[in-house]
Amino acid sequence: MNEFEQKLSRQSLRKIPGEWRAEILANCRGSKVEGRAQEQFWSSTFVSRLSTVFWPHPKAWAALAAVWILIFAVDFSMRDKSPMVAEKVSPPSPEIIAELKKEHLMYAELIGARDDHDADRSKLRVPSPRTERVGILTA
Amino acid sequence: MSRATEIERLYDEHAQPLFAFLLNFTRDEADTRDVLQEIFVKLAREPELLDDVREERAFLIRLAHNAAIDLMRRRGTREKTKENFAAEAVSPFAATADPDEKFFRDELADALGELPEEQRAVVHLKLWEGLTFEKIAAALEIPPNTAASRYRYGLDKLRGRLRPLYEEIK
Numbered sequence: 001m002n003e004f005e006q007k008l009s010r011q012s013l014r015k016i017p018g019e020w021r022a023e024i025l026a027n028c029r030g031s032k033v034e035g036r037a038q039e040q041f042w043s044s045t046f047v048s049r050l051s052t053v054f055w056p057h058p059k060a061w062a063a064l065a066a067v068w069i070l071i072f073a074v075d076f077s078m079r080d081k082s083p084m085v086a087e088k089v090s091p092p093s094p095e096i097i098a099e100l101k102k103e104h105l106m107y108a109e110l111i112g113a114r115d116d117h118d119a120d121r122s123k124l125r126v127p128s129p130r131t132e133r134v135g136i137l138t139a
Numbered sequence: 140m141s142r143a144t145e146i147e148r149l150y151d152e153h154a155q156p157l158f159a160f161l162l163n164f165t166r167d168e169a170d171t172r173d174v175l176q177e178i179f180v181k182l183a184r185e186p187e188l189l190d191d192v193r194e195e196r197a198f199l200i201r202l203a204h205n206a207a208i209d210l211m212r213r214r215g216t217r218e219k220t221k222e223n224f225a226a227e228a229v230s231p232f233a234a235t236a237d238p239d240e241k242f243f244r245d246e247l248a249d250a251l252g253e254l255p256e257e258q259r260a261v262v263h264l265k266l267w268e269g270l271t272f273e274k275i276a277a278a279l280e281i282p283p284n285t286a287a288s289r290y291r292y293g294l295d296k297l298r299g300r301l302r303p304l305y306e307e308i309k
Contacts, residue, residue, distance in 0.1 A: 028183035
């Protein structure tokens with residue numbers, strides 16, 4: 001800090017008015033009380049709004065709630081049973097396994113025959129070498 | 140410590156420097172009082188604001204600065220302050236019996252009032268709060284280089300304006 005800056009910084013500033021302390025702190029206390037009152041106001045407003053919605057037909061709302069509870073109960077009981085159903089499925093009998101094997105063989109034969117047929121067709125389609133074709137054209 | 144005593148402690152420790160800063164910034168005693176009250180009421184309602192604060196003074200200056208800017212914008216007093224400064228300004232300096240000092244303080248108050256608000260804020264915090272540029276920067280939410288340059292510009296203007304008087308009474 002140079003001399004000029006020191007000269008400026010030595011100039012004493014005004015003091016805060018003493019009466020402000022009590023006034024401002026009182027307002028702080030008031031604001032806290034007001035804040036709590038506002039919270040109570042909003043909570044009571046919420047409750048009163050809920051009651052205006054539910055109060056006119058309490059039986060209807062109760063019935064609706066019961067239906068929802070029933071739906072949830074059924075849903076949960078179904079979920080519990082589904083793995084048990086899967087466990088109860090018995091393994092296939094030897095007859096069914098033999099039948100499935102027969103079908104499998106039959107399909108395999110059919111597919112094999114089709115493959116042979118396709119192979120024959122592909123043989124027929126194979127073009128003759130280019131030199132032979134040129135010889136045919138020139139002959 | 141209860142909330143009430145915490146607010147009292149904050150007031151006793153910081154209200155005076157905040158008052159001086161706000162009075163120099165707004166140049167209006169009523170605005171200064173409104174902003175001070177707004178800050179302390181806010182702290183009373185939301186004491187958690189200070190939970191993670193390391194530099195209480197810098198944090199409170201930031202609150203004060205932002206609240207003062209908001210208030211002045213709301214009231215549209217920015218232009219009014221600039222235009223009618225000479226007629227309405229309140230000096231941020233204490234009264235003195237010495238006539239030379241009184242004249243110097245009056246001239247200094249006028250010269251400060253002619254500075255742009257952003258320069259005035261930095262000059263005040265540097266000269267009368269003794270804050271470093273880093274702390275001023277943190278308080279006013281500006282880069283430290285900006286704080287330093289604003290201080291230099293402001294000080295140059297004050298020096299230019301007050302040099303004849305300063306040389307005379309030195």
